[in-house]
Amino acid sequence: MVEKYSLEILNRPDLFYQLINNMTDLVFLTKVNQDKSLSYVILNKPAKDLYGLTNESFGRPIEEVLPSNAYHIIKRKYEEAIEKKQPIKYEDMVIVSPLLQTNNHGIIYWESTITPVFNQDGVCTHLLAIVRNLTEQREKENEIQRIKDRLELVWNSVADVMFTFDKNEDIVSVNKAFEKLLGWKAEDLVKDKSISFIPEDDKEDLRKFIERVKNGETVTSHEVKRIPKSGEMIYFLGSFSPLYDQNGDWDGGVVAYKNITERKKYEDKLKELALHDPLTGFPNRTYFSQCLKIEMEKAKLSKLLLSVFALDIDHFKEINDTYGHDIGDEVLKEFAKRVKRAIRKNDFLARIGGDEFVILIPELTEKTKVVEMADRIQQCLGDEWIIANEKIKITSSIGISFYNQFDSEEKTLFKNADLALYEAKKKGRNNYQIYNDQKNG
Incomplete structure (x- = not known):
């Protein structure tokens, strides 16, 4: 009974077209003609709307109905699927006409899966392309990347020494000011755990600061000493802030050091003069x-x-x-x-x-x-x-x-x-x- 009912549905073209036209993915069924030319035999509505295709587009060589740049990409990918005799997947970016633009850039990102269909003689007769619109996802990813790039630019542009550490208290990243003033890169500190820029008499205070940060507190404006690669002591005004993961759990911290060595020397000189x-x-x-x-x-x-x-x-x-x-x-x-x-x-x-x-x-x-x-x-x-x-x-x-x-x-x-x-x-x-x-x- 189930098989008979399913067969009846497959024999109803109106239902079939209704189903594919309601899909958000683009569906292209392309015929491979004997002369190796390609022509569309089935397109759902989103597929036709993409390039402004009509019913008159069916049966015509696709190079006549598609923009030149799109045709050359599609033809190359179709030939690759036929040659490999298996489905292939690829991503592409196209610029669409102003009437079809869905974003401010007129760019659509696609993920296409092309499946070749072979007859009993092993000849490819059709190609089924399912194309998914990834524009929203890619734009979100691009925006996240732009934010990351901007943060990295800020991170490496500030004059203050900055670094982050994880919940195991291992250093994860350092900014350019850290590398310039203290002399080490993040990979140096990750590879060699024996490297320490914390003087012995400052380690107990640092332990207290980290415990406060673990409890969600931001510790600001504490005078600290640090030892650079050169060995000459540098005085900083340090701030310590907590970092959290996506679940809101403590995941480490960020530290900012403002170099006050010259000010410290000046203050010491004033004290020296006063005494x-x-x-x-x-x-x-x-x-x-x-x-x-x-x-x-x-x-x-x-x-x-x-x-x-x-x-x-x-x-x-x-x-x-x-x-x-x-x-x-x-x-x-x-x-x-x-x-x-x-x-x-x-x-x-x-x-x-x-x-x-x-x-x-x-x-x-x-x-x-x-x-x-x-x-x-x-x-x-x-x-x-x-x-x-x-x-x-x-x-x-x-x-x-x-x-x-x-x-x-x-x-x-x-x-x-x-x-x-x-x-x-x-x-x-x-x-x-x-x-x-x-x-x-």
């Missing part, structure tokens, strides 16, 4: 006070002695008046250098104004050590001085105070050292005195 004496290059009073507070706290814990020296250049005003301020400045610079050579490496020398200097001497095990140090300073200053071809005799008076009761303040240490210095001057200069509560009281 150092511009003439001698040694620390100033502010820097000395900061270090003194730190060392006082250390002394409380270690129970070791801490000493402060206050010293100046004897008769420095007379040197300025006699030789001029330029030579006076040179005397100050040479004085600082000589004193620095006489003290220990971890002792701290600062110029606090004029010809006044202070020395912070931490971690003393006994008071007699400062006497040895004061002697060394006096001795190094006693060597011959020649400044701008002028022989100048330089001596210094030194006042010494101790922080050993762990109850005095910073200003008290300064005051006690100054009192001892005053005592040294009373005793004729060019000597040192140790502060004594009863004697200086």
Whole structure:
């Protein structure tokens, strides 16, 4: 019963044409004539509309009814299907007349499947072509590609260093700025997992940033250090943002680094200037006070002695008046250098104004050590001085105070050292005195 019913449907041409005319795909049934010419025998409505064909087109050679460029492509593909004796599939792009344009470009993308039909003698008698319109799909793909190209252009045009990493925290891509500034390409980092541009002391912070990104947070404006291929440290302002897959699941992150190395150097220079004496290059009073507070706290814990020296250049005003301020400045610079050579490496020398200097001497095990140090300073200053071809005799008076009761303040240490210095001057200069509560009281 089913076979009979099916046979009846196949014997109804009106139903057959209704079916193929309702198809969105284009249907071309082409006859292969004995002289190898080709002519259409069945076309559905979408196929006829494509080239503006009518019923008069049937039976005529297809080169007479098709545009020349379309004919040559179709003929070549038909011959290929006949030669291979099997269906072939190919894609093509055609420009259609304005009346048939479905997009702004007048371009239609096709996917054609051509099936050769052979008789019992193995001769190809017909070719069935089913043509599917891929225009919408290709335009979407082209638009996606245009967006990708635009993003890649932006990605590689920005001055900031950028890279992406996946959910395994492996680097996936880097931009041109990354390659230029840090020296590595993405393939270098993928192939060699031992390459690291993260300093050891920054790795813990990076781990925290990534954990925050995994939780969907965007981390912005964090100062970080990174090591380029050249090895010279670069400072960045880093931002870390999460990436998600099409299901909305976390899939890695994108990192942007703004190079702030020059700004960092400038800031460091400003800090250096703020904490150092511009003439001698040694620390100033502010820097000395900061270090003194730190060392006082250390002394409380270690129970070791801490000493402060206050010293100046004897008769420095007379040197300025006699030789001029330029030579006076040179005397100050040479004085600082000589004193620095006489003290220990971890002792701290600062110029606090004029010809006044202070020395912070931490971690003393006994008071007699400062006497040895004061002697060394006096001795190094006693060597011959020649400044701008002028022989100048330089001596210094030194006042010494101790922080050993762990109850005095910073200003008290300064005051006690100054009192001892005053005592040294009373005793004729060019000597040192140790502060004594009863004697200086």
